[in-house]
Amino acid sequence: MDQKEDNEKEYNFSEICLKSIFCQDNNCQLDHQRLFVGVCIEYLRNEQEQGDEFKQLKCKNNDCSFWHFNNEKFNDQLAKSTINGVFPHNLCPKSCKSGDCKFLHREWAEKLCFDYILKICRKAKCEYSHMRWDSVALRDKAKQSSIIKYNTPEEFCQKEKCNCDKHPAWLNQYCVAYLKGKCSNKKCLKSHTDWEKINNQINQKNAVKSCIVIAQDRKKLNQVLPNIDGVQLLCQSAEFNHYKKWLKEQNIIDVVFIMDLTGSMRSWKDMVQNTITKIIDQFLNSINGFQVRVAFVGYRDICDKDNKIVYWNFTKKIDEIRNFISKLEVKGGGDEAEDVVSGFEQALKLNFSHHEESILCTFLLADAPCHGRDYHNLKSDDLIDKMPKNYFEAVLEEYKQKKKNNFLCCIKINDKTDIMFEKMKAVLPMLTITTQKKPEDILDVVGFTLRMSVTETKKLKSLINNKYQYFKAEFIKPKLDTISIDYEDDDYWKTYNQMIDEKKRSNITGLKITLDKNEINKENDNSSTYIYKAFDAINNREVIIKIPKRLVDNQGNISNQEIKEAEELATIRFYSSCYACQMAYFFNQRLKNNNLLNEMQPLFYAHPILYKLLDTPFFGLNLVYGETYIQVVHKFQKYTTNHSYIEANKYFYSAFSHFSYQASEGNLVIMDLQGFNNILTDPSIQTNQYTGSILEKDKTNRQNKGIEDFIQIQHKECSYLCKKLQLNQINQNPQINQIVCPIELINNLKGICYDCDEFVDFDREQLNNQNEKNFQFSCKYCLSEAQNLITQECHCCYFVYQTPINKEIKKQTNLCECQECKTTCQGLEKKRCYYCLRTCQKVMKEINIKNKPYYFCENALEYLKAFKCKKCGKLYNRSSLITIEDYNEKSFSCC
DSSP states (O other): OOHHHHHHOOOOGGGBOTTGGGOOOTTOOSBOOGGGTTBOHHHHHHHHHHGGGOOOSSOSOTTOOSBOOOHHHHHHHHHSOOBTTBOGGGBOTTOOOOTTOOSBOOGGGTTBOHHHHHSOOOOTTOSSBOOOTTOHHHHHHHHHTSSOOSOOGGGSOOOSSOOSSOOOGGGTTBOHHHHTTOOOOTTOSSBOOOGGGOOEESOGGGGGSOHHHHHHHHHHHHHHSOSOOHHHHHHHHHHHHHHHHHHHHHSEEEEEEEEEOSGGGHHHHHHHHHHHHHHHHHHHHHSTTOEEEEEEEEEOOGGGGGGSEEEEEEESOHHHHHHHHHTOOOOOOOSSSBOHHHHHHHHTTSOOOOOTTOEEEEEEEESSOBSSGGGOOOSOOTTTTTSOTTHHHHHHHHHHTTOSEEEEEEEEOSGGGHHHHHHHHHHOTTOEEOOSOOGGGHHHHHHHHHHHHHHHHHHHHHHOOOOEEEEEEEEEEOOOOOSOSOOSSHHHHHSHHHHHHHHOEEEEEEEEEEOOTTTTOOTTOOOSEEEEEEEETTTTEEEEEEEEHHHHHTTTOOOHHHHHHHHHHHHHHHHHHHHHHHHHHHHHHHHHHTTOTTTSOOOEEOOEEEEEESSSOBTTBSEEEEEEOOOOOSOOEEOBOSSSOBOGGGGGGHHHHHHHHHHTTTSEEEEOOEEETTEEOOOEEEESSOTTOGGGGOTTOOHHHHHHHIIIIITSSEEHHHHHTTOOOOSSOOOEEOOOOOHHHHTSOEEEOTTTOOEEEOOHHHHTOTTOOSOOOOOHHHHHHTTOEEEEEOTTTOEEEEEEHHHHHHOOTTTTOOHHHHHHSSSSOOOOOTTTOOOOTTSEEEEEETTEEEEEEHHHHHHHTTOBOTTTOOBOOSSSOOOHHHHHHTOOOOO
């Protein structure tokens, strides 16, 4: 149908889908042409039904934002030419880019005035651009937004049986009618892809060459390219992006003001609120490359009860802090001593930067000491003999552990705090105590301390003698199954170890391991494992490597049997963690489906990775287990064991174990839940009837006895969450444990990004997105990097495609292959081109010659179109097979 026929067509608007291309109903039989996007179909239906009696100016929906064209005006719009298959009324008049918007969004159409284009703009000073729709400038701008810059969809023919020259072979898989906005079939067999996202063939001249010659030319081209393959290039990009992210997090200074807010501190409070913006600005102007986040904690005295503590968490928006401080009252306080310790206890709860190289700089502004005889010689202290011994020191010791680069400045206001300050300095050697200051001195004091903290941090770094060892390694990591809906099935979990093997990703990487075992191992740790920090170059992330302590402590005296057992343990850990990660994903999906993400934390297991060291062993091991590096200073907690113990106030966690039991139809239960809040690690999986499974080799797997203990003792009553998740009761006890997940845990979550596998801040807003059906979790960095596209040529189909670099790095198998080839051409019996032996299934055609099937690539078919019989001159009609020799000679005889 040409443009003229389109304009003259009478539509029955009752047959047009109100949602057009945004319709989610796969059974919808209405018309879904893109040309209806942005137009109120309800309004057109009413006009068509009421005829001459129709007098409405809009539809009955007061919130309707679509264009209200009558039938005549709508046909006028269709008379306009399209740009890249888009009519002007399809485009968002506000350029809002909202995910809920039901208009189309195109970069080249941003800030266009559609009142000007579609009707008339009456604004004296319109903020949008008045550009004619048919202008050459606008069309050129649209062309530059496409991967294909030398064609537009308007140039191609959409007729199926046509011998014109407007049907390029590379466009065969795409619906040309849809590209022009005019395909009504929701279940069209050809690809519905917007023109500006379409793949195109990288070299259009290929069609006039033999496919054998094309393959040879490509091989020669690859041989003359620099000796850096796609993996190395991606690795370099990965390292750059990783360190860009790392430096961004590293160069953070967390600044905390802890201040006495009793009556005598008014002038100090006023000075802080009036100068804090200037302090930070001056610092940033003098020290480049740092981000500053500021928090404020105000304290009064114990007698002030609910008014004792006020605070504002870390923010980069300094004006927020200034406005907050300005509204605070200086009041309260009973005796002369104040509750300084509560100020530090509140500071411990702030959301400090988790990066180990970030800086913490704390300023204490106090004109009175804390309670207790050991901290002053005042006469006015109602609690002078009632405070525990060293109670302030204990809190300071915990505060000290918050950061390696930890600086505390006590601003001296009078002599009353001298004894307390000296006690503090005994715990924090890097603490500085100023000489006596006045409020107007605060600008210089804080600015100097901030600059000094940066200088001292650099000195400390130069003194640290970190030793590293580099390894060439093959990594193996699982692919999370986010597709299956039939996971509550006996066979799914019985064969899941096979699924891990079939879907795992592997490649060669460089592994940089920090040799200092004291860096992240805690003293007096009862664990049987030492943890080593490492950086995986190809996977672009920090990991930890777990090595049995006996191998490290007995270095030089290790038997082959010990090495064999340790390598088997690494393999068991890998598979156990794969099961746990997958089960946690399905658990989180169930939470989302049942709208429980505001009542229970989604759970994440550290993502596992297995390394085969190719050149040099590490403590005698050629196979080591690694997983996500969890950057927390808090000690991991054990919620349950693999026997009967469960922490009473964390009973709700057992719902996950119950879920694993039901999902596997009683074949396994995941126990020994331990970790940091909602981040778990080191699962113990109890199995039943798992003949031949590697999980049976796990020494923590007590098999039927473990499952029995879970049902009868550890989970003797279902939790409130089991009921809400609609889990079946698994024992005879009808009671329900009512302990719920505390709101402070739900609001203080971390996660492990499904894109980069790193431990990151939790984005609850993203999880609660109702438009996303599946449970997904990506960190803010990966979400932003999703816009950072690279253009590559697919090594399989030879089309160019765009992909986020993070995604390409994560999918280590089949690098430099477009997503269509990864799904279409992998895991299938390969159909090879008869001539060039190419295997891309996207461009392969089956041709029957004398009742026998042969396969030819598109380039071969294009080339064969030019063949003429050397005797009679007739074109080749595929009635006989041209031999490879004749194909190379371009020789053919049908007579």
